[in-house]
Amino acid sequence: ETGVTQTPRHLVMGMTNKKSLKCEQHLGHNAMYWYKQSAKKPLELMFVYNFKEQTENNSVPSRFSPECPNSSHLFLHLHTLQPEDSALYLCASSPLGERDEQFFGPGTRLTVL
């Protein structure tokens, strides 16, 4: 248990659905991240939030929409996804410092039909 929780753990959705992934951290960290992990590909950083402000968007398609209402919660809103978006989506947090480790949640396994 790393102090970062993600829900749901598994999600199956059609291409026309709208769903949201939720991440919560109980560590008092100020930075939160979304990563995408696909088979046979490196982890891809999607978004970075520092003190609730988005500081990085790694050329992510607009069908992925992040939201960070406070330093403890991070959402990823999904709409009109494609089958190639099927992956493990990992949330992480860190205290906010260039040399700080990141703490990861268990991930949400997303399947787009």
Add this chain to the structure above:
Amino acid sequence: GNSVTQMEGPVTLSEEAFLTINCTYTATGYPSLFWYVQYPGEGLQLLLKATKADDKGSNKGFEATYRKETTSFHLEKGSVQVSDSAVYFCALGPGTALIFGKGTTLSVSS
């Protein structure tokens, strides 16, 4: 730009064998280096880290030394166990987000 290169897997070993997983990096400045481990069905967990040249990170019998002259951070363990079977990721921290290698799958059999 910044990047991490890990040896391709999978790595298959017998219990008590010696493990080395190679990791080299390209970076400007003085990044931190990390090894993360991912067990089946779980997220990534920090295994060890080093924040400056010649630092040695260690945890659970695993070690890695930050070698600036060879830009490497190889992971080693003297005697692996079946429970070490997982995917291992080398990562580089030049800033607030990490850059990960592709991961190396380790399978240990008894």
